[in-house]
Amino acid sequence: MAPESIKRMEKTKVAIVGLGTVGTGVARLLLDHGERTTRHAGRSIWLEKAVVRDLNKPRDVELPEGVLTDRLEEVTDNDEIECVVQLVGGVEAARSIMIQLLESGKDVVTANKALLAEYGAELFDRARELGRSIAFDAAVAGGIPIVTNIGQCLSANRIESIHGILNGTCNFIISQMEEQGISYHEAVEEAQRRGYAEADPTMDVDGSDAAQKLAILSHLAFGARVHWKDISRQGIESLSPTDLRFAGELGYRLKSLAVARLEGDELELHVGTQLVRRDSPLAEVGGAYNAIRLVGDAVGRVWFHGMGAGRMPTASAVVADLIDSVVGRTAITFRTLQLWSERPARVLPKPSATAATRYYLRFTVQDHPGVLADITGALSKQDISIASFIQHEQHEGPSDRIPLIIMTHQTTVGAADRALAEIHQLEMVHEPAMRLRILD
Amino acid sequence: MAPESIKRMEKTKVAIVGLGTVGTGVARLLLDHGERTTRHAGRSIWLEKAVVRDLNKPRDVELPEGVLTDRLEEVTDNDEIECVVQLVGGVEAARSIMIQLLESGKDVVTANKALLAEYGAELFDRARELGRSIAFDAAVAGGIPIVTNIGQCLSANRIESIHGILNGTCNFIISQMEEQGISYHEAVEEAQRRGYAEADPTMDVDGSDAAQKLAILSHLAFGARVHWKDISRQGIESLSPTDLRFAGELGYRLKSLAVARLEGDELELHVGTQLVRRDSPLAEVGGAYNAIRLVGDAVGRVWFHGMGAGRMPTASAVVADLIDSVVGRTAITFRTLQLWSERPARVLPKPSATAATRYYLRFTVQDHPGVLADITGALSKQDISIASFIQHEQHEGPSDRIPLIIMTHQTTVGAADRALAEIHQLEMVHEPAMRLRILD
Numbered sequence: 001m002a003p004e005s006i007k008r009m010e011k012t013k014v015a016i017v018g019l020g021t022v023g024t025g026v027a028r029l030l031l032d033h034g035e036r037t038t039r040h041a042g043r044s045i046w047l048e049k050a051v052v053r054d055l056n057k058p059r060d061v062e063l064p065e066g067v068l069t070d071r072l073e074e075v076t077d078n079d080e081i082e083c084v085v086q087l088v089g090g091v092e093a094a095r096s097i098m099i100q101l102l103e104s105g106k107d108v109v110t111a112n113k114a115l116l117a118e119y120g121a122e123l124f125d126r127a128r129e130l131g132r133s134i135a136f137d138a139a140v141a142g143g144i145p146i147v148t149n150i151g152q153c154l155s156a157n158r159i160e161s162i163h164g165i166l167n168g169t170c171n172f173i174i175s176q177m178e179e180q181g182i183s184y185h186e187a188v189e190e191a192q193r194r195g196y197a198e199a200d201p202t203m204d205v206d207g208s209d210a211a212q213k214l215a216i217l218s219h220l221a222f223g224a225r226v227h228w229k230d231i232s233r234q235g236i237e238s239l240s241p242t243d244l245r246f247a248g249e250l251g252y253r254l255k256s257l258a259v260a261r262l263e264g265d266e267l268e269l270h271v272g273t274q275l276v277r278r279d280s281p282l283a284e285v286g287g288a289y290n291a292i293r294l295v296g297d298a299v300g301r302v303w304f305h306g307m308g309a310g311r312m313p314t315a316s317a318v319v320a321d322l323i324d325s326v327v328g329r330t331a332i333t334f335r336t337l338q339l340w341s342e343r344p345a346r347v348l349p350k351p352s353a354t355a356a357t358r359y360y361l362r363f364t365v366q367d368h369p370g371v372l373a374d375i376t377g378a379l380s381k382q383d384i385s386i387a388s389f390i391q392h393e394q395h396e397g398p399s400d401r402i403p404l405i406i407m408t409h410q411t412t413v414g415a416a417d418r419a420l421a422e423i424h425q426l427e428m429v430h431e432p433a434m435r436l437r438i439l440d
Numbered sequence: 441m442a443p444e445s446i447k448r449m450e451k452t453k454v455a456i457v458g459l460g461t462v463g464t465g466v467a468r469l470l471l472d473h474g475e476r477t478t479r480h481a482g483r484s485i486w487l488e489k490a491v492v493r494d495l496n497k498p499r500d501v502e503l504p505e506g507v508l509t510d511r512l513e514e515v516t517d518n519d520e521i522e523c524v525v526q527l528v529g530g531v532e533a534a535r536s537i538m539i540q541l542l543e544s545g546k547d548v549v550t551a552n553k554a555l556l557a558e559y560g561a562e563l564f565d566r567a568r569e570l571g572r573s574i575a576f577d578a579a580v581a582g583g584i585p586i587v588t589n590i591g592q593c594l595s596a597n598r599i600e601s602i603h604g605i606l607n608g609t610c611n612f613i614i615s616q617m618e619e620q621g622i623s624y625h626e627a628v629e630e631a632q633r634r635g636y637a638e639a640d641p642t643m644d645v646d647g648s649d650a651a652q653k654l655a656i657l658s659h660l661a662f663g664a665r666v667h668w669k670d671i672s673r674q675g676i677e678s679l680s681p682t683d684l685r686f687a688g689e690l691g692y693r694l695k696s697l698a699v700a701r702l703e704g705d706e707l708e709l710h711v712g713t714q715l716v717r718r719d720s721p722l723a724e725v726g727g728a729y730n731a732i733r734l735v736g737d738a739v740g741r742v743w744f745h746g747m748g749a750g751r752m753p754t755a756s757a758v759v760a761d762l763i764d765s766v767v768g769r770t771a772i773t774f775r776t777l778q779l780w781s782e783r784p785a786r787v788l789p790k791p792s793a794t795a796a797t798r799y800y801l802r803f804t805v806q807d808h809p810g811v812l813a814d815i816t817g818a819l820s821k822q823d824i825s826i827a828s829f830i831q832h833e834q835h836e837g838p839s840d841r842i843p844l845i846i847m848t849h850q851t852t853v854g855a856a857d858r859a860l861a862e863i864h865q866l867e868m869v870h871e872p873a874m875r876l877r878i879l880d
């Protein structure tokens with residue numbers, strides 16, 4: 001039962017590949033705060049090499065003589081280096097580097113979610129064959145240690161659902177629209193100015209980034225085998241200040257959520273904007289923060305909340321993984337959990353049409369007798385009952401474009417599809433309805 | 441680096457000592473959901489014995505033939521039992537059982553915070569001498585895995601502060617007072633009716649329980665050596681609905697918090713009711729929930745929120761610890777962290793008079809010219825400046841007992857002590873001021 005004895009004050013040599021934002025943070029923690037890693041690892045963690053593409057680029061960290069190199073072989077050929085932090089972005093190059101590292105006998109720590117979402121199965125299989133391990137807590141939700149919490153701390157539970165605010169860019173944009181009353185495009189520009197959104201924010205705002213993270217968490221928590229591209233995604237591009245205003249009036253906030261929910265043996269998965277009750281802990285998650293609400297059958301509801309990105313929060317997760325790898329905890333977890341292995345999937349994806357939910361529906365209609373009767377008639381035909389609705393008196397703006405809000409009781413995605421298809425045929429209804437789920 | 445290889449599908453025999461609320465939950469998880477523990481441990485975890493005092497007491501769990509016993513020796517004499525969940529309450533008997541278990545070669549998992557707060561040093565030393573381990577995540581904050589998060593997941597950080605709602609009984613009582621507008625005594629009765637408070641709730645409501653948990657967390661997060669009785673405690677017994685009403689009017693909620701905050705090499709520790717801004721995640725923690733806000737220098741602010749007590753949430757934490765012990769992760773952590781060891785304390789307690797804080801002060805005064813001048817004069821003499829104050833017109837009630845609320849800017853505990861001592865001498869001030877800290 002006991003692991004091999006930890007020899008105190010040994011030195012374990014490690015390396016970093018990729019010295020961008022997060023890599024620089026990791027180097028700083030290792031170089032400037034060695035006493036912490038020593039205390040937690042029971043040995044000194046020694047940064048032997050940092051591999052970069054461009055040796056001449058200015059860096060935000062001062063590296064000791066001889067550490068910086070542009071040759072990966074200085075790591076792969078050095079048998080004294082036991083564990084490598086792999087922080088190269090993208091997918092194809094990162095995959096090749098990861099395989100070289102594993103094949104040269106290194107345990108690997110990574111924060112690259114896109115890589116794992118795409119090549120997780122191959123990489124984990126290869127690591128197992130080679131008797132090595134991969135740690136990846138920083139790949140999801142930055143500083144929030146959600147991977148260790150699901151894989152280790154909550155292991156007595158059947159996880160029943162995960163609701164995550166996993167994309168800080170989306171959350172910042174929505175928060176700005178809400179707080180400043182600005183448009184989606186103005187909020188994106190503000191996010192870019194502050195460094196919370198990239199020049200091309202597509203992967204963030206269209207839900208791809210959150211879907212990749214959700215695919216990883218679903219694998220870990222439910223034993224699901226799902227490719228992130230098969231997860232239904234609703235981006236935030238079409239959100240309007242009108243929706244934020246109405247949601248506020250109804251006692252809700254809007255949050256872009258990644259959701260995995262077990263129903264029997266089926267797993268419902270989707271990413272999209274939802275109405276979250278104002279007094280719920282998820283509603284209070286502002287700005288660039290991430291949060292996860294998890295329900296386990298033993299533990300009940302648990303929330304985690306913290307910085308989902310950024311240099312030092314992500315470095316915090318990477319260095320914790322590095323310590324776990326160096327002391328041997330990762331090897332144990334990696335072997336017992338058998339992630340991305342040949343084990344059969346424990347759950348199957350739920351066909352989305354059968355998923356149950358409540359909806360917020362915003363129609364843009366002409367102020368004309370009969371329009372409400374036609375819309376409610378179409379809903380009623382699909383057995384969708386109405387919990388509340390709002391239509392304000394129109395004091396300004398054109399009277400032929402009036403917003404009409406309907407909050408439904410529980411229904412299914414399929415029933416809503418059918419009702420909306422009929423409603424969109426109505427002459428007095430102008431544009432496709434805005435349709436958002438309401439979180440229970 | 442690698443731990444000894446985990447042999448798949450081996451059987452590891454374990455035992456439970458104490459089959460009360462939590463013990464019953466642990467037995468259920470092991471007996472009814474063995475597939476989970478097997479999946480996470482890579483081997484089957486077999487409940488061999490459950491030791492109780494009274495064999496005839498009815499139990500909420502069906503145990504296989506031969507498991508139940510009232511003889512501890514059936515565990516200590518059985519060399520095949522590797523790990524024992526020790527859930528005996530109280531302190532002295534629990535200590536003796538713990539030592540017998542360690543001396544018979546068992547790793548131990550416990551949820552007994554009082555035991556650790558009192559005898560942690562002795563027990564951990566003994567475990568180390570014997571090459572055994574103690575896991576205790578369930579001892580603090582029930583289902584929230586805060587011990588593993590601090591000791592393992594956030595190990596790259598210097599922890600700078602911990603603010604915890606660690607006592608669900610207090611939180612429930614305050615929530616009831618706030619939501620139902622009832623008195624402290626009515627709320628205590630309601631908590632007792634619902635099983636959230638014991639017949640004698642003293643240890644909960646006077647802050648002792650939270651102080652014991654805070655002492656354990658401070659040890660873990662800061663390397664502090666502090667006895668829980670040396671932590672300053674303010675109970676909730678003197679809270680009045682008036683304070684909840686004024687706090688609400690000012691945009692705050694009241695929460696009983698356990699606080700550890702680093703300033704330089706000094707650690708400020710206290711337990712007491714504080715004003716928490718309504719839009720902060722801690723303010724949303726209602727009913728019997730627990731929550732912890734932690735600040736690390738790398739990760740920034742992180743919040744954890746979940747059930748702080750109850751059969752299954754606590755059992756969730758116990759069984760996770762049991763799995764960690766069985767697979768060998770606990771042994772690694774236990775050895776590297778060197779908890780309650782001879783290592784010198786990394787921080788010293790901060791003398792409470794020098795601790796900085798903002799205050800909410802409620803005075804009960806006569807409506808008389810000069811009273812405000814006298815009070816503000818006494819504050820000003822101690823350099824305490826006023827951020828805001830409220831005195832409402834008195835439409836009902838006696839005009840000689842008027843509540844006057846003052847919110848101060850940052851000051852120190854010592855300065856407030858001196859100002860209040862002077863104010864309490866004033867003839868027009870009726871009773872000692874209610875004095876609550878305001879959380880930044």
